[in-house]
Amino acid sequence: xxxxxxxxxxxxxxxLEGAGSPEHVTLGIGDDAALIAxxxxxxxxxxxxxxxxGTHFPHxxxxxxxxxxxxxxxxxxxxxxxxxxxxxxxxxTLPEVDESWLQSFAEGLTDAARDHRISLIGGDxxxxxxxxxxxxxxxxxxxxxxxxxxxHAGDLLCVGGPLGDGAGGLAVALGEHLPGDISDTARDxxxxxxxxxxxxxxxxxxxxxxxxxxxxxxxxxxxxxNHLAQASxxxxxxxxxDLPCSEALHAWPQAQRREWMLGGGDDYVLxxxxxxxxISCLDVWSSLGFGVKVIGEAVAGSGxxxxxxxxxEEVVVHSGFQHFQGGGNV
Amino acid sequence: xxxxxxxxxxxxxxxLEGAGSPEHVTLGIGDDAALIAxxxxxxxxxxxxxxxxGTHFPHxxxxxxxxxxxxxxxxxxxxxxxxxxxxxxxxxTLPEVDESWLQSFAEGLTDAARDHRISLIGGDxxxxxxxxxxxxxxxxxxxxxxxxxxxHAGDLLCVGGPLGDGAGGLAVALGEHLPGDISDTARDxxxxxxxxxxxxxxxxxxxxxxxxxxxxxxxxxxxxxNHLAQASxxxxxxxxxDLPCSEALHAWPQAQRREWMLGGGDDYVLxxxxxxxxISCLDVWSSLGFGVKVIGEAVAGSGxxxxxxxxxEEVVVHSGFQHFQGGGNV
Numbered sequence: 001x002x003x004x005x006x007x008x009x010x011x012x013x014x015x016l017e018g019a020g021s022p023e024h025v026t027l028g029i030g031d032d033a034a035l036i037a038x039x040x041x042x043x044x045x046x047x048x049x050x051x052x053x054g055t056h057f058p059h060x061x062x063x064x065x066x067x068x069x070x071x072x073x074x075x076x077x078x079x080x081x082x083x084x085x086x087x088x089x090x091x092x093t094l095p096e097v098d099e100s101w102l103q104s105f106a107e108g109l110t111d112a113a114r115d116h117r118i119s120l121i122g123g124d125x126x127x128x129x130x131x132x133x134x135x136x137x138x139x140x141x142x143x144x145x146x147x148x149x150x151x152h153a154g155d156l157l158c159v160g161g162p163l164g165d166g167a168g169g170l171a172v173a174l175g176e177h178l179p180g181d182i183s184d185t186a187r188d189x190x191x192x193x194x195x196x197x198x199x200x201x202x203x204x205x206x207x208x209x210x211x212x213x214x215x216x217x218x219x220x221x222x223x224x225x226n227h228l229a230q231a232s233x234x235x236x237x238x239x240x241x242d243l244p245c246s247e248a249l250h251a252w253p254q255a256q257r258r259e260w261m262l263g264g265g266d267d268y269v270l271x272x273x274x275x276x277x278x279i280s281c282l283d284v285w286s287s288l289g290f291g292v293k294v295i296g297e298a299v300a301g302s303g304x305x306x307x308x309x310x311x312x313e314e315v316v317v318h319s320g321f322q323h324f325q326g327g328g329n330v
Numbered sequence: 331x332x333x334x335x336x337x338x339x340x341x342x343x344x345x346l347e348g349a350g351s352p353e354h355v356t357l358g359i360g361d362d363a364a365l366i367a368x369x370x371x372x373x374x375x376x377x378x379x380x381x382x383x384g385t386h387f388p389h390x391x392x393x394x395x396x397x398x399x400x401x402x403x404x405x406x407x408x409x410x411x412x413x414x415x416x417x418x419x420x421x422x423t424l425p426e427v428d429e430s431w432l433q434s435f436a437e438g439l440t441d442a443a444r445d446h447r448i449s450l451i452g453g454d455x456x457x458x459x460x461x462x463x464x465x466x467x468x469x470x471x472x473x474x475x476x477x478x479x480x481x482h483a484g485d486l487l488c489v490g491g492p493l494g495d496g497a498g499g500l501a502v503a504l505g506e507h508l509p510g511d512i513s514d515t516a517r518d519x520x521x522x523x524x525x526x527x528x529x530x531x532x533x534x535x536x537x538x539x540x541x542x543x544x545x546x547x548x549x550x551x552x553x554x555x556n557h558l559a560q561a562s563x564x565x566x567x568x569x570x571x572d573l574p575c576s577e578a579l580h581a582w583p584q585a586q587r588r589e590w591m592l593g594g595g596d597d598y599v600l601x602x603x604x605x606x607x608x609i610s611c612l613d614v615w616s617s618l619g620f621g622v623k624v625i626g627e628a629v630a631g632s633g634x635x636x637x638x639x640x641x642x643e644e645v646v647v648h649s650g651f652q653h654f655q656g657g658g659n660v
Contacts, residue, residue: 033377033407033468035475037368044374046451047363048419048465052458077363089378091421091463121376128382129459133421135378138363145365 010106011090011123034121036087038139045145047077048135058173063101064108065195066132071112073218074134076199076268080216082146082208083138085116085201090123093131116199144209149231151213151273157236157296158282160200160270162246163221164257167264169194179251186248193246197268203290207272210281214272220265225304226317228271235301240308244293262306273298340436341420341453364451366417368469375475377407378465388503393431394438395525396462401442403548404464406529406598410546412476412538413468415446415531420453423461446529474539481543481562481603487626488612490533490600492576493551494587497594499524509581516578523576527598533620537602540611544602550595555634556647558601565631570638574623592636603628 038044051070053059071088078085090109113119118136169190171177178187200216207214213232217224221238229236243261250257274281274294285292296307305312368374381400383389401418408415420439443449448466499520501507508517530546537544543562547554551568559566573591580587604611604624615622626637635642 033375033411033413035373035375035411035470035472037373037472043365043367045363045365046419046465046467048421048452048454048463050421050423050454050456050458050461050463052423052456052461054457081363081365083363089376089465091378091380091465093380093382093461122378124378124380124463126380126382127384128380128461131380131382131423131458131461131463133378133380133454133461133463135376135419135421135465137376140365142365142367 010102011120034087034089036121036137041141042139043142045078045081045083045138045140046135047074048133049074049077051132053130056170056174058170062108062195063104064111067105067108068112068196069194070132070134071109071116071118072197072199072268073266074136075116075118075201076197076216076218078136078138079199079201079204080146080214080270081138081140082144082204082211082214083140084205085118085136085138085199087119087121088113088134088136089121091126091133091135092123093126093128095127095129116201140208146204146207146211146214146272147231148213148215148228149233151228151232151234151298152275153234153298153300155212155273155275155298156279156294157225157238157298158272158274158292158294159217159221159244160203160272161267161291162244162249163217163262163267163269164249164260164264165190165193165246166197166266166268167260168246168249168252170266177252177256182251186251189246189248194266197266199268200270203270203285203292206281206285206288206290207270210274210278211272212275214270217267217269217271218265220263221267221271222262222304222315222317223265224271228273229298229302229304232273232298233302234298235303235305236296236298237305237307237312238296240306242293242295244291244295340432341450364417364419366451366467371471372469373472375408375411375413375468375470376465377404378463379404379407381462383460386500386504388500391503392438392525393434394441397435397438398442398526399524400462400464401439401446401448402527402529402598403596404466405446405448405531406527406546406548408466408468409529409531409534410476410544410600411468411470412474412534412541412544413470414535415448415466415468415529417449417451418443418464418466419451421456421463421465422453423456423458425457425459446531470538476534476537476541476544476602477561478543478545478558479561479563481558481564481628482605483564483628483630485542485603485605485628486609486624487555487566487568487628488602488604488622488624489547489551489574490530490602491597491621492574492579493547493592493597493599494579494590494594495520495523495576496527496596496598497590498576498579498582500596507582507586512581516581519576519578524596527596529598530600533600533615533622536611536615536618536620537600540604540608541602542605544600547597547599547601548595550593551597551601552592552634552645552647553595554601558603559628559632559634562603562628563632564628565633565635566626566628567635567637567642568626570636572623572625574621574625
């Protein structure tokens with residue numbers, strides 16, 4: 001058996017074990033391509049996302065975690081659009097075939113597929129420097145799609161969960177900038193948040209047809225808010241005191257927390273605008289257990305404006321936060 | 331403007347200039363994901379393909395050619411299934427932002443999109459060792475899909491065009507193993523065949539609902555015939571004397587031509603089985619200008635059998651031709 005056939009065998013087991021809902025798949029792994037169809041009245045949503053080992057990335061990673069994170073990051077883009085995740089393809093470039101690495105990677109892939117209720121439908125393996133590309137497919141009714149460009153002045157600005165955990169989790173994973181008194185609980189929580197983020201798919205389904213605009217926080221709150229503001233042609237006001245922050249992050253000084261919440265990235269929580277007419281949804285979501293918080297509002301104008309308690313100040317996005325971005329969707 | 335936003339700008343221009351048929355795209359570049367739908371009664375076909383600079387790859391490449399080849403290789407998988415190509419996403423990992431490289435790459439992308447009548451609908455850019463992943467989307471009526479596993483004993487085995495040009499083209503591109511008397515015409519033809527292959531989409535549409543099984547020759551004739559034979563549970567007999575060979579390859583000795591035609595790979599011509607009841611299609615295709623040749627037949631049994639003029643001999647696929655494979659679809 002050739003070594004790349006071996007890889008194929010690992011992936012086939014993921015495809016079989018994945019607890020996805022493959023009723024939309026007519027033809028999957030093993031042919032030149034997969035054949036898929038959205039349900040009647042729905043359209044297919046497609047997003048692609050790549051993970052490489054960069055300079056600011058933990059190199060002593062567990063392959064299962066790497067796989068999990070790659071899937072979650074890609075699925076988060078579907079959640080942001082209000083789509084139900086269905087399936088994914090994996091294009092894996094590997095420098096060598098290492099059976100124990102593959103075994104672990106396949107386990108993480110299986111976990112992520114189960115947790116996000118998606119199935120592997122195809123892929124490609126290539127020899128080269130490590131590169132993990134995941135393309136995810138979801139379905140949505142076209143009129144319910146949550147886009148970036150439809151926020152209006154007067155809408156509330158909301159986030160779906162705590163901010164800054166991605167950056168705090170990276171610090172834990174790298175073992176850098178750790179306060180001496182950080183608890184094991186906080187450390188474990190943040191490690192999990194970095195390596196095993198769960199895309200907010202259920203919240204995304206709630207937002208479909210309700211939120212006026214939205215995306216997921218992957219580049220950092222300011223950078224992603226700026227994407228939304230620019231696409232919608234509005235200004236966004238953000239009240240720093242209202243930003244949700246996990247208990248674990250309180251091990252760090254307030255200035256560090258603030259930097260991570262505003263610019264850290266990799267949080268994979270949803271950032272969206274809600275028309276005031278739908279404000280009653282906030283109570284419904286709260287009763288359902290979603291941690292949605294109102295953090296500001298959209299107003300006429302442009303730019304991102306922070307309210308630190310002493311009035312509004314515009315953020316210079318490109319100089320202040322640009323350096324957190326290591327890439328981007330086009 | 332951040333450097334990765336710059337890349338986004340290049341890709342947006344491709345999306346706008348591409349002469350694709352974006353009526354299936356509701357929402358493309360600029361949001362977290364693209365929204366696409368196959369036409370009524372059709373399903374979406376998805377395939378993903380990665381290109382890296384490997385050890386046996388010309389390193390003095392022109393970026394435009396690299397882009398063209400990546401697209402054509404991916405679209406070829408759609409052609410193999412009888413699908414009409416619609417669109418693609420591009421996940422590009424780059425070590426650095428080089429404007430002249432990007433300019434050239436975008437030109438090749440635009441050429442390939444136009445020639446294959448597809449449009450760019452989304453993508454992702456990441457910093458890291460060069461890696462080009464293309465995921466292509468096409469549409470097909472489910473009952474017309476050409477799979478790998480439906481060949482039957484008695485079917486004719488056919489190829490859609492000349493074999494060995496991919497390997498001959500690589501030799502030209504690398505400047506290796508060149509006969510002293512190779513003409514400029516042959517050299518130019520093979521260089522183009524390597525860098526600018528045109529996926530056989532029009533032929534694929536003819537095969538939809540007609541061919542019993544098929545795939546594209548990317549790993550080499552023997553290796554790909556073996557995929558088809560194994561998936562279908564048949565043996566394939568191949569008459570070496572009937573393999574179509576371009577005029578350009580005649581610059582090399584017969585033994586070299588034979589090796590390249592059987593094992594070279596990267597030809598991106600279709601390999602398919604045709605029920606004898608549909609034999610009249612051969613004349614139709616010939617009149618339409620398709621270079622389809624019958625090269626053998628499917629018979630009961632297993633394995634790949636070569637007829638070199640002195641009777642049949644079974645090919646040991648794994649030892650003889652496996653080394654030509656640098657990766658594979660799962």
